[in-house]
Amino acid sequence: MLTDFLLASLHHLLVYGLVAMLVAEAALLRAPAPDAATVQRLARLDAGYGMTALALLLAGLARIGFGLKGHDFYAHNPWFWAKLGTFLLIGLLSLGPTLRYLRWRRALRDRPDAAVPVEDWTRARRQVRLQLALLALVFVFAAGMARHGGL
Template sequence: MDEILVRYLHFIGIMTLAATLVAEHLLLAPSLAPAQLRRLARIDAIYGLAALLVLGAGLTLWLGVGKPAVFYSHNWVFHLKLTLFVLLALLSIYPTRFFLKHRNSEAEVAVPKAIVMVVRTELLLLLVIPLLAATMAKGVGLAQ
């Protein structure tokens, strides 16, 4: 039962990551009013909490419940998936800092095009990571 709960939390976290990234992408514009910036900052905070949930549940699945840790530790697909997740987290720093810096702004703020590109890159990574998870679950990448 513990494994099912942890897997469920992992899936909920992944779905929340996807939902918040899509929301950020849809709400981004060349310039943002103060209310829009505050909304994006709140959505980004939910994104951060979801990332922590995914990380915590993922580490629990790797090291605690479910398959033996060696199933993951000796799988290059798992390491690629983990690397992409870390890259996703590192990429998210730039938009987060921008939203936090401007969330209390009283005037419209121009949004750098790089913010949009980073969010799009995050969406692309989030599209690939579950594919890697599905292939890994089928045993692809296991050391023979």
């Protein structure tokens, strides 16, 4: 029981951290045009976001393997698969902004007067907002999974 409690607690704390980092990225992307410091902050936040997402996935897998509900609860639960699929989709969508942040940071390091293309900035903003919307859907699927099991 203690293992289940600790894994659930870790899982939830990682979710809160993931949301906080993604919201912080979205807030930074609200600026009309970035400066070098903003790009640096975005790159750092995004690295934390990626590491937290990986830790969250591992904590979730640990809950499947070592939690009280067991593998069968998850394996036959369509809500779980919808949640996991949406989470993985968010991960794929996050690659676009990640690659942009790294490219911008490199460009600004090489040429401090370089400007981030407006269309790139706008695209990153849209992709982060889409990730936030899909993350809300993950929470809906999590509620369905916890309460309705295999339907």
